[in-house]
Amino acid sequence: MPSITLSDAHKFLDLNSFKELPDTHAWTLQLDDGSGSCDGADPDAVPIIDLSDGGAKELIGHACKTWGVFQVINHDVPKFLLDEMELAGKGLFSLPMHQKLKAARGADGVSGYGVARISSFFPKLMWSEGFTIAGSPADHARQLWPHDHHKFCDTVEEYQKAMKKLAGRVMWLILGSLGVSEDDVKWASPKKDGFQGGCAALQLNSYPACPDPDRAMGLAAHTDSTILTILHQSNTKGLQVLREGGKRWTTVPPQPGALVVHVGDLMHILSNGLYPSVLHRAVVNRTRHRFSVAYLYGPPSNVKISPLSKLVDHYHPPLYRSITWTEYLGTKAKHFDKALTSVRLCAPRTGFVDTNDHNSVRVG
Numbered sequence: 001m002p003s004i005t006l007s008d009a010h011k012f013l014d015l016n017s018f019k020e021l022p023d024t025h026a027w028t029l030q031l032d033d034g035s036g037s038c039d040g041a042d043p044d045a046v047p048i049i050d051l052s053d054g055g056a057k058e059l060i061g062h063a064c065k066t067w068g069v070f071q072v073i074n075h076d077v078p079k080f081l082l083d084e085m086e087l088a089g090k091g092l093f094s095l096p097m098h099q100k101l102k103a104a105r106g107a108d109g110v111s112g113y114g115v116a117r118i119s120s121f122f123p124k125l126m127w128s129e130g131f132t133i134a135g136s137p138a139d140h141a142r143q144l145w146p147h148d149h150h151k152f153c154d155t156v157e158e159y160q161k162a163m164k165k166l167a168g169r170v171m172w173l174i175l176g177s178l179g180v181s182e183d184d185v186k187w188a189s190p191k192k193d194g195f196q197g198g199c200a201a202l203q204l205n206s207y208p209a210c211p212d213p214d215r216a217m218g219l220a221a222h223t224d225s226t227i228l229t230i231l232h233q234s235n236t237k238g239l240q241v242l243r244e245g246g247k248r249w250t251t252v253p254p255q256p257g258a259l260v261v262h263v264g265d266l267m268h269i270l271s272n273g274l275y276p277s278v279l280h281r282a283v284v285n286r287t288r289h290r291f292s293v294a295y296l297y298g299p300p301s302n303v304k305i306s307p308l309s310k311l312v313d314h315y316h317p318p319l320y321r322s323i324t325w326t327e328y329l330g331t332k333a334k335h336f337d338k339a340l341t342s343v344r345l346c347a348p349r350t351g352f353v354d355t356n357d358h359n360s361v362r363v364g
């Protein structure tokens with residue numbers, strides 16, 4: 001897909017103006033593959049983990065190994081904050097197009113309004129619009145609401161703060177499940193003086209109702225380039241994950257107050273391939289508008305990420321070379337789904353399951 005100029009962008013982003021699916025957005029994929037089924041009682045459902053449960057670390061470890069994704073409840077992020085963030089995001093996307101384009105993401109920029117960043121890797125456009133916030137939301141918010149940007153900024157900042165705390169907590173539960181302690185990962189230690197926590201971006205996603213949802217794609221299949229991502233989805237289903245080694249897409253049903261955690265590519269590297277980063281996508285709906293907020297959590301930008309030394313020995317050589325988050329985001333922007341392979345050090349041994357090679361046959 002040739003990159004879209006800013007002046008053309010509104011034609012593709014004003015999705016509410018289409019009475020039928022335009023050819024630019026018509027995908028040839030079969031979308032009805034297992035998307036409708038899973039609720040909480042299904043053994044094949046994405047695990048829901050109660051963070052107040054004493055066994056949470058072990059449950060998380062199992063979910064990371066087998067799914068690369070889980071939902072958390074009792075996470076201490078107040079429901080009113082999730083609701084407020086959702087309202088603030090919906091308010092942003094309901095602004096007139098000419099207003100939203102004032103905050104358009106620049107060609108090489110990270111923050112701002114626009115089509116899905118991964119659009120350039122696909123022949124068709126996605127049925128969604130997005131708004132990325134890296135750091136402070138103030139500059140773009142001022143462009144969107146010249147007379148009153150404070151409410152939006154306050155909500156975003158409070159949300160970022162709550163997510164940062166939760167992301168640190170969940171990261172440590174995941175690392176703990178790998179037998180790794182704070183002394184093993186100094187940059188992530190909450191004890192260390194001056195530790196500011198990881199870096200992060202907030203991605204607001206809007207998926208308007210679509211006249212032909214079976215031929216449209218909200219957000220194409222991808223893994224996140226993060227340590228982990230915390231996703232809040234509105235009460236309309238649409239998120240689907242591909243279980244490690246699986247062939248069917250599984251819907252992650254929205255559950256009031258629950259948050260979805262995705263294992264990202266950097267956690268896959270840290271775990272030396274033990275925990276897969278989950279392949280996921282968002283599908284769309286004929287009658288309902290869907291909204292999601294992803295908190296994309298990574299390490300401080302100057303930290304080199306490599307397989308944790310505790311997980312490496314003669315029998316388990318490091319599978320990936322070391323790389324900073326900034327470098328990895330550059331690699332992802334260039335190679336997309338080949339990014340992990342491009343930082344891989346050695347080919348999988350015979351009988352070894354590469355948890356992130358979705359084409360490989362699972363053994364054992």
Ligand SMILES: C=C1C[C@]23C[C@@]1(O)CC[C@H]2[C@@]12CCC[C@@](C)(C(=O)O1)[C@H]2[C@@H]3C(=O)O
Binds near residue numbers: 110117200203223
């Ligand atoms: C920190 C980041 C991860 C992300 C690229 C970004 O710089 C900001 C947006 C993120 C996002 C959200 C939607 C899916 C995704 C693949 C994309 O295109 O933009 C992710 C990026 C990523 O994880 O690589």
Ligand SMILES: O=C(O)CCC(=O)C(=O)O
Binds near residue numbers: 203233282292293
């Ligand atoms: O909207 C969703 O459910 C998925 C969003 C997502 O994958 C992302 O923002 O990275």
Ligand SMILES: [Fe+2]
Binds near residue numbers: 294
């Ligand atoms: Fe994602």
